Amino acid sequence: MTKKRLVLTAGAVVGLLLGVAACASSPAGGDGGTVKVGAILSLSGVNSTLGAPEQKSIQMGVEALNAQGFQVDGKTYKLEFDFADDKSDFATTGVAALRQMVESDNLPIVSFGLGSGVYGPALLRNPVPAINILDSTYPSILTYSPDIFLMRGDSTTYTIGCVDWASTQLNAKSLSVINTSGEPYGEGLSQLVESQSKAAGLTVTVADAPLGTSDYGNAIATALASKPEVVYISSVTGIVLPILKQLRQAGFTGAVMHSSGVTPEQAQTILGANFNDMMANNYDCAGTTPTTSSNPAAAAFGKAYQARYNEYPQDLTMWAYDLPFVMAAAMTKAGSITDRAAITQALGSIDVPSATVSGWLPSDSGTMFTDRDARTLSEITQWCPTSQSIATVEVFDGLGAKIGSPKITADACTSEK
Secondary structure, eight states, X not given: OHHHHHHHHHHXXXXXXXXXXXXXXXXXXXXXXXXXXXXXXXXSSTTHHHHHHHHHHHHHHHHHHHTTOEEETTEEEEEEEEEEEOTTOIIIIIXXXXXXXXXXXXXXXXXXXXXXHHHHHHHHHSOOOEEESSOOOSSOGGGSOTTEEESSOOTHHHHHHHHHIIIIISOOSEEEEEEEETOHHHHHHHHHHHHHHHHTTOEEEEEEEETTOSXXXXXXXXXXXXXXXXXXXXXXXXXXXXXXXXXXXXXXOSEEEESSOOOHHHHHHHHOTTHHHHHTTEEEEEEOOTTTOSOHHXXXXXXXXXXXXXXXXXXXXXXXXXXXXXXXXXXXXXXXXSOHHHHHHHHTTOBOOTTOOSOOOOOTXXXXXXTTBOOOOXXXXXXXXXXXXXXXXXXXXXXXXXXXXXXXXXXXXXSOO
């Protein structure tokens, strides 16, 4: 296993270097031409903190892939993405984009960031291999369609990190969950954290905040009425941070947890001048991030991303960067750039592509996906007021909603890289 990971790391670093060169000059297409694929992302609206970095990372991955091209049935191809903005509105704008890609443009493979519950029925009517970069909503999105593949561990693999840390490291006995009612990702997180917290012996209160509101006062009052030692906020960054702001304004100074991948730039932009004070005693439980990862390939990608975009890369940036390589590998194994059924079948049996950077944990048989789900290690990050940034306090394997092979960094904020 160790030797295999070293090979993958070396290939990924070379791929990143090739990608930098490709920014300056890239051929128009291989001898087989260019294959167009689709990506439906939230480039505007409440989820734009996710979609915009996904698009940037995909573009980096495409450039690295196209520097060499990929082989299908003896021919070399380049990859091109057709990006669509779902405007954080999956039911109308997103579905319209999916229909355009699948029915009108006849793309061989598509991807999206969120909205699996809405897109699932459409994929059942018109099957096409669909790779989800981010949507680890609980219950699993993989039940919506046999053609959906998920490029991250499901929510159970990282929410357990917050619960375990609160219980064993913060010695908390009580926890309140602020649930974003009507938001699938947030509602799933709330269910998991509530059940996992009760199993850990914590007293749990759940307070509902309706999706679309800007005043979270009632939910915060309900959450704080039980005098919790820890508050977990269930949702995405664009909702988590406004709730955090009002929570601090309400006088809560205890630990706040979430699973949203907040970056320092996002914290400053959304919280404003006093962001550093509001972010104190803050923990994020999600996937490992490029800049905090011990994986050389991920770290190299993180540096390249920051240099190019001048912003902190979230965990999802690694998965999005790897997306083009996964698509290409599936078409290579299928021996086709048009046969959707063959590409879907191939996705389930590809090995981890050598140029990927995320540090994928392969299945027992060595494939990237296990039951259509690919996963990486999970981590808990802590806000560091002195550096106004984040540092990793624990990395673990959350398979089976357990803390496997934990690696805890003591005094993480004083030992930042």
